[in-house]
Amino acid sequence: MRLRRSGPRALALAALAGAALVVAGTGALTSIAAGEPAATGHVREYWVAAVPVTWNVVPNGRNAIEGDTFTPDKTVFRTVVYRQYTKDFARQVGKQPGNEGIQGPLLHARVGDTILVHFRNLDTLNNQPHSMHFHGVRYQFGSDGSYIPGFSGPGANVKPGETFTYKLVAERESAGVWPYHDHSPSMMPSIEGGLYGALSILGPGERAPDHEFVVFLESHLGFMTIDGRAFVGNTPVFRAKVGDVVQWDVLALGDDFHTFHVHAHRWLTADGPRDTQVIGPAESYKIRWTEDTPGTWLYHCHVESHMMNGMIGIYRVSR
Amino acid sequence: MRLRRSGPRALALAALAGAALVVAGTGALTSIAAGEPAATGHVREYWVAAVPVTWNVVPNGRNAIEGDTFTPDKTVFRTVVYRQYTKDFARQVGKQPGNEGIQGPLLHARVGDTILVHFRNLDTLNNQPHSMHFHGVRYQFGSDGSYIPGFSGPGANVKPGETFTYKLVAERESAGVWPYHDHSPSMMPSIEGGLYGALSILGPGERAPDHEFVVFLESHLGFMTIDGRAFVGNTPVFRAKVGDVVQWDVLALGDDFHTFHVHAHRWLTADGPRDTQVIGPAESYKIRWTEDTPGTWLYHCHVESHMMNGMIGIYRVSR
Amino acid sequence: MRLRRSGPRALALAALAGAALVVAGTGALTSIAAGEPAATGHVREYWVAAVPVTWNVVPNGRNAIEGDTFTPDKTVFRTVVYRQYTKDFARQVGKQPGNEGIQGPLLHARVGDTILVHFRNLDTLNNQPHSMHFHGVRYQFGSDGSYIPGFSGPGANVKPGETFTYKLVAERESAGVWPYHDHSPSMMPSIEGGLYGALSILGPGERAPDHEFVVFLESHLGFMTIDGRAFVGNTPVFRAKVGDVVQWDVLALGDDFHTFHVHAHRWLTADGPRDTQVIGPAESYKIRWTEDTPGTWLYHCHVESHMMNGMIGIYRVSR
Numbered sequence: 001m002r003l004r005r006s007g008p009r010a011l012a013l014a015a016l017a018g019a020a021l022v023v024a025g026t027g028a029l030t031s032i033a034a035g036e037p038a039a040t041g042h043v044r045e046y047w048v049a050a051v052p053v054t055w056n057v058v059p060n061g062r063n064a065i066e067g068d069t070f071t072p073d074k075t076v077f078r079t080v081v082y083r084q085y086t087k088d089f090a091r092q093v094g095k096q097p098g099n100e101g102i103q104g105p106l107l108h109a110r111v112g113d114t115i116l117v118h119f120r121n122l123d124t125l126n127n128q129p130h131s132m133h134f135h136g137v138r139y140q141f142g143s144d145g146s147y148i149p150g151f152s153g154p155g156a157n158v159k160p161g162e163t164f165t166y167k168l169v170a171e172r173e174s175a176g177v178w179p180y181h182d183h184s185p186s187m188m189p190s191i192e193g194g195l196y197g198a199l200s201i202l203g204p205g206e207r208a209p210d211h212e213f214v215v216f217l218e219s220h221l222g223f224m225t226i227d228g229r230a231f232v233g234n235t236p237v238f239r240a241k242v243g244d245v246v247q248w249d250v251l252a253l254g255d256d257f258h259t260f261h262v263h264a265h266r267w268l269t270a271d272g273p274r275d276t277q278v279i280g281p282a283e284s285y286k287i288r289w290t291e292d293t294p295g296t297w298l299y300h301c302h303v304e305s306h307m308m309n310g311m312i313g314i315y316r317v318s319r
Numbered sequence: 320m321r322l323r324r325s326g327p328r329a330l331a332l333a334a335l336a337g338a339a340l341v342v343a344g345t346g347a348l349t350s351i352a353a354g355e356p357a358a359t360g361h362v363r364e365y366w367v368a369a370v371p372v373t374w375n376v377v378p379n380g381r382n383a384i385e386g387d388t389f390t391p392d393k394t395v396f397r398t399v400v401y402r403q404y405t406k407d408f409a410r411q412v413g414k415q416p417g418n419e420g421i422q423g424p425l426l427h428a429r430v431g432d433t434i435l436v437h438f439r440n441l442d443t444l445n446n447q448p449h450s451m452h453f454h455g456v457r458y459q460f461g462s463d464g465s466y467i468p469g470f471s472g473p474g475a476n477v478k479p480g481e482t483f484t485y486k487l488v489a490e491r492e493s494a495g496v497w498p499y500h501d502h503s504p505s506m507m508p509s510i511e512g513g514l515y516g517a518l519s520i521l522g523p524g525e526r527a528p529d530h531e532f533v534v535f536l537e538s539h540l541g542f543m544t545i546d547g548r549a550f551v552g553n554t555p556v557f558r559a560k561v562g563d564v565v566q567w568d569v570l571a572l573g574d575d576f577h578t579f580h581v582h583a584h585r586w587l588t589a590d591g592p593r594d595t596q597v598i599g600p601a602e603s604y605k606i607r608w609t610e611d612t613p614g615t616w617l618y619h620c621h622v623e624s625h626m627m628n629g630m631i632g633i634y635r636v637s638r
Numbered sequence: 639m640r641l642r643r644s645g646p647r648a649l650a651l652a653a654l655a656g657a658a659l660v661v662a663g664t665g666a667l668t669s670i671a672a673g674e675p676a677a678t679g680h681v682r683e684y685w686v687a688a689v690p691v692t693w694n695v696v697p698n699g700r701n702a703i704e705g706d707t708f709t710p711d712k713t714v715f716r717t718v719v720y721r722q723y724t725k726d727f728a729r730q731v732g733k734q735p736g737n738e739g740i741q742g743p744l745l746h747a748r749v750g751d752t753i754l755v756h757f758r759n760l761d762t763l764n765n766q767p768h769s770m771h772f773h774g775v776r777y778q779f780g781s782d783g784s785y786i787p788g789f790s791g792p793g794a795n796v797k798p799g800e801t802f803t804y805k806l807v808a809e810r811e812s813a814g815v816w817p818y819h820d821h822s823p824s825m826m827p828s829i830e831g832g833l834y835g836a837l838s839i840l841g842p843g844e845r846a847p848d849h850e851f852v853v854f855l856e857s858h859l860g861f862m863t864i865d866g867r868a869f870v871g872n873t874p875v876f877r878a879k880v881g882d883v884v885q886w887d888v889l890a891l892g893d894d895f896h897t898f899h900v901h902a903h904r905w906l907t908a909d910g911p912r913d914t915q916v917i918g919p920a921e922s923y924k925i926r927w928t929e930d931t932p933g934t935w936l937y938h939c940h941v942e943s944h945m946m947n948g949m950i951g952i953y954r955v956s957r
Contacts, residue, residue, distance in 0.1 A: 064468050065466065065467075065468060065504070232467070232468075257576055257599060258599075259599040259600050259601055259602055261454075261601055263452075263463055263465060264457070264458060264460075264463060266455065266490075266492050266493070268492065269589075270588075270589030270590070271588050271589050271604070272494070272495055272604075273455070273492040273493070273494070273495060274602075275454050275455055275497075276454065276599075276600075276601040276602050276603075277602070278576070278597060278598075278599045278602060293457070294460070295459065295460035295463070296460065296467060296470045297460075297463070298465055298467060302599070302600045302601035302602075303574055303599065303600050304507060304510065304511075304572075304573055304574050304600060305574045308507055314467065
């Protein structure tokens with residue numbers, strides 16, 4: 001890996017900082033470049049299929065804070081989502097704690113790993129092609145999963161009944177959390193339908209948190225949703241106790257920009273502490289803290305109309 | 320305070336940088352955690368009430384740059400705002416220079432301080448409950464000021480005529496500028512009505528600036544406003560002279576994203592110099608410089624329709 | 639130049655980091671201030687005129703990915719744009735590779751330079767006043783180019799047939815990429831019409847990249863455009879080969895926020911690696927990498943409706 005830099009001071013700081021901080025001495029955001037060593041770690045293998053489900057955005061039919069009620073004809077839809085399977089697609093795997101929404105499995109890896117994702121299109125609902133396009137990782141053209149007329153191969157246009165394997169490498173600069181989503185010719189309706197998920201990559205030597213909470217901000221059926229659900233009572237209730245290391249994986253897709261806020265907590269960015277942070281479509285970040293503030297707290301998008309239209313949940317911290 | 324980190328390099332840099340910079344060696348934004356020492360500083364006490372006012376968004380009735388004119392029926396409304404009082408609510412205090420708009424008082428503290436905000440609901444206009452929810456500071460559940468059905472206490476739902484005291488602690492990571500606002504059941508109309516303000520917390524040993532300018536970006540009556548006013552001639556005229564240390568407290572609430580711009584000036588972020596910077600609802604940042612550029616300058620949101628609809632003002636620098 | 643700081647650690651780190659990184663120990667974004675030395679470098683002189691052109695947003699008449707077609711009455715308009723001239727406006731200069739769109743010339747300078755931009759208004763189409771307002775550089779009031787009734791001078795309101803010279807200084811904190819645009823009384827329609835461009839300033843000792851790609855995000859005729867073009871096949875095809883240093887100059891104007899994404903590549907920000915990054919009106923950043931990933935890649939705004947409405951292009955990397 002070579003880092004672009006503009007002078008010896010930038011180099012000195014880069015040496016201190018390792019991969020994550022590069023000082024752009026001239027205002028440039030600086031990137032990762034040629035000479036990346038081959039992956040040296042393990043191979044992680046996942047089996048993921050696009051499958052039909054019936055999804056209810058507001059299972060309890062109400063907005064507990066404002067008091068509105070909703071009938072199922074406004075909140076339930078048939079759609080296609082990513083679900084995890086055991087080896088060779090033997091059987092579907094249940095959702096993991098912290099990632100129990102409409103989104104696909106939370107795929108885990110560590111820097112240095114090669115990740116093989118075997119994708120099968122089981123879309124018997126719309127009978128459309130689908131794909132998986134991964135952010136944050138290194139891959140060759142065939143594993144891009146994005147449809148470009150005249151260029152793209154089978155991985156960008158997996159027909160119903162077909163299977164394709166994406167080969168991805170978690171580089172040093174892949175550490176963090178990233179979205180994956182359909183990028184086939186049916187991408188537009190598919191993402192609105194829930195065909196997305198998160199990929200979480202630990203750095204070398206980084207410990208896994210005690211709790212990992214996926215917060216996927218999107219809209220469905222006109223509601224503003226977290227993990228495909230709207231309003232307190234439907235959105236995830238995340239739980240931790242004092243002393244736990246908690247990690248929030250915040251991601252967004254669609255058309256909207258959001259400001260993610262957790263009550264009574266702050267986190268440090270390179271520009272100082274924040275308790276509210278912008279996120280736009282396909283952006284993602286992870287936030288970690290060791291919990292020390294017991295209580296029942298709201299987490300929500302702070303765009304008022306989003307919050308009022310469902311993008312709000314509860315985080316309970318016990319002693 | 321313990322910082323989450325992922326390796327010795329991150330630690331080394333964090334040690335250099337102190338509180339404000341944490342190197343996220345694995346792409347994580349890193350937070351403040353358990354073991355925070357108790358507040359060691361002074362107790363600051365404020366008295367703030369929600370009171371009715373008549374507010375004119377465009378007092379001079381015109382957009383000086385485009386030439387449009389507006390009659391008072393389009394620009395004046397009755398609303399409820401936060402205003403500061405002397406001890407025990409004896410009498411209302413006038414607005415401070417640099418913070419003379421619709422927003423509440425600019426509350427000051429220093430890291431280590433405990434802040435007591437005595438809040439009285441004097442809403443005789445709409446007769447609604449109100450509250451104060453503070454960003455950036457540490458507090459226990461009872462001082463959160465946010466309405467959660469079945470959980471929240473009296474501080475989240477202060478009825479007309481009642482008083483509640485919020486107890487807040489300015490931690491090391493509370494340094495900066497933060498919004499406060501209504502988070503009671505009537506939050507939605509109240510924030511649109513102007514029930515918000517700013518909290519400014521100096522770091523340990525940090526000197527106060529010579530001028531502190533509050534720039535609160537919101538919309539009122541369909542105008543895009545700065546401190547509740549629209550168009551040059553109505554929005555604040557901020558003034559400084561060469562050699563002064565000026566601080567801009569930039570905050571936003573509502574539904575909209577903005578890009579704050581000051582002509583002929585730049586500021587440094589961790590990603591290099593900027594003269595225009597995104598801000599979304601409930602985000603906030605402060606910008607400081609020692610003034611050296613005399614002239615009559617525009618400051619404005621650079622979203623074109625916002626600028627054209629009022630979100631623009633003048634900053635005059637004399638020699 | 640004096641940097642505002644809040645303690646010795648901030649100073650130490652600033653010393654390491656040079657101009658680009660200032661640690662805001664108290665959460666403040668810290669700025670550049672008084673005592674700026676006079677420019678010590680060369681004088682760069684440019685001749686730029688506002689001239690009428692006929693512009694086609696979708697020259698091939700189609701959205702290659704979705705298959706829609708468009709007739710010229712929906713895609714062609716007469717407008718006024720910035721174009722570069724040789725000394726004393728002798729003759730118009732062709733567009734540079736990497737900057738071949740509707741936007742004006744890519745103006746180059748280096749920190750320390752004085753930049754003289756001779757601007758001539760040749761708007762025979764709308765017969766309106768125009769100006770040039772530059773971001774990122776230092777100038778005196780007369781070179782601001784922004785119309786303020788009662789204050790501004792001739793440089794803010796250059797009448798058809800007239801010429802004005804803007805004098806700008808590239809300070810140390812001017813390194814980076816910045817927009818310039820009309821800020822005269824006819825600013826609003828002019829920017830929508832394409833009267834904007836980019837200014838690229840190298841740091842002291844910084845090498846120019848092998849390729850510099852200008853990505854200007856705006857909307858025209860209802861299409862979401864890159865450099866004034868919509869859809870793959872019309873937007874720029876950028877090209878590089880493995881080993882080249884490529885630089886992306888990403889800028890936006892107008893009303894919309896975007897998330898810029900390049901497939902199969904990542905870049906480092908102070909908050910860790912990213913492959914998608916928010917940009918709002920008048921914001922700008924540059925991204926550099928040494929290319930090492932051959933393939934045919936999409937670059938696009940990741941706001942779904944923007945991408946689907948034209949804001950997408952192709953980047954081809956050969957071995």
